Amino acid sequence: ADFHADYTNLPMLRIRDEIGSAFYRNNYARLTISKYLGLNHLMNLNLSLQNSSLSPDYIAEDYLKRISYEYLSGGYSYRINTIDTKHFPNKGLLFQISFNTSRLLSGKILTDSYKKTYTREFPDDFIFKRSYSVTGDMRRYFSTGRRLTLMAGWNVLFTHTKDSVTSPHNYYFAGGEESAFTGSIPLTGFLTAEIAVDRFAGIRFDADLEFHKDLHLSLHTNVALAREPGISDDLSILGGYGLGVGYMSIIGPVKIGFMHGFSSSARYYSAIKGYISIGFNF
Numbered sequence: 001a002d003f004h005a006d007y008t009n010l011p012m013l014r015i016r017d018e019i020g021s022a023f024y025r026n027n028y029a030r031l032t033i034s035k036y037l038g039l040n041h042l043m044n045l046n047l048s049l050q051n052s053s054l055s056p057d058y059i060a061e062d063y064l065k066r067i068s069y070e071y072l073s074g075g076y077s078y079r080i081n082t083i084d085t086k087h088f089p090n091k092g093l094l095f096q097i098s099f100n101t102s103r104l105l106s107g108k109i110l111t112d113s114y115k116k117t118y119t120r121e122f123p124d125d126f127i128f129k130r131s132y133s134v135t136g137d138m139r140r141y142f143s144t145g146r147r148l149t150l151m152a153g154w155n156v157l158f159t160h161t162k163d164s165v166t167s168p169h170n171y172y173f174a175g176g177e178e179s180a181f182t183g184s185i186p187l188t189g190f191l192t193a194e195i196a197v198d199r200f201a202g203i204r205f206d207a208d209l210e211f212h213k214d215l216h217l218s219l220h221t222n223v224a225l226a227r228e229p230g231i232s233d234d235l236s237i238l239g240g241y242g243l244g245v246g247y248m249s250i251i252g253p254v255k256i257g258f259m260h261g262f263s264s265s266a267r268y269y270s271a272i273k274g275y276i277s278i279g280f281n282f
């Protein structure tokens with residue numbers, strides 16, 4: 001059993017008919033049954049009670065303060081991990097595929113003037129039908145010599161409900177160099193969790209050169225197709241590339257760099273962005 005909590009600023013999200021930044025809070029208590037199918041292969045079955053909320057970081061027209069969701073989820077995942085080191089690996093494979101299902105138990109809306117709770121019997125605009133999702137990701141590292149490592153990988157996501165409508169509590173978020181929290185998908189060229197998606201397919205190719213002991217120069221590239229719920233039913237073309245410098249310090253990896261993103265849809269943020277990461281992630 002384990003407990004998890006994260007609190008993330010979402011740069012841009014549509015909540016009802018308004019678009020702006022929002023704070024996303026996610027907490028869950030999870031019971032997991034795990035079995036190793038060999039030295040580097042792990043299978044998990046899990047059941048979790050989850051609570052999440054979205055809080056606009058702007059003054060909403062209806063003075064909305066928070067939308068909260070409580071739901072029960074279950075899932076299966078299969079993982080392979082054969083990389084030689086977690087940070088700046090030289091060779092090996094990272095692979096994961098997950099199947100998940102969830103059902104909303106209750107929803108709450110808090111404004112300046114009222115607080116209401118909604119259930120399956122009184123749903124309002126909450127969706128209480130069971131939802132399903134499939135996620136997968138893979139990264140394969142190849143060492144071409146003593147100092148140069150190449151990586152090829154992909155990410156996929158598909159979500160579905162019986163009426164083909166996705167509730168906000170089932171969104172995934174694309175953006176950033178690494179997966180930052182539960183439900184996030186790495187996408188170079190965009191801010192962490194910048195783009196809400198319910199379907200996603202992308203490929204990426206990276207290169208890492210250790211030009212001095214524990215000092216790394218890295219190139220990141222990716223391209224993807226995604227559907228953005230609440231924005232359009234058409235697929236968006238997303239992509240980007242970045243160049244960074246990394247150092248493996250005693251407090252963990254330190255990374256700094258810049259990236260450029262492109263999209264078939266108009267974006268609020270500049271196409272050129274910088275990033276910095278210090279220390280171990282959990």
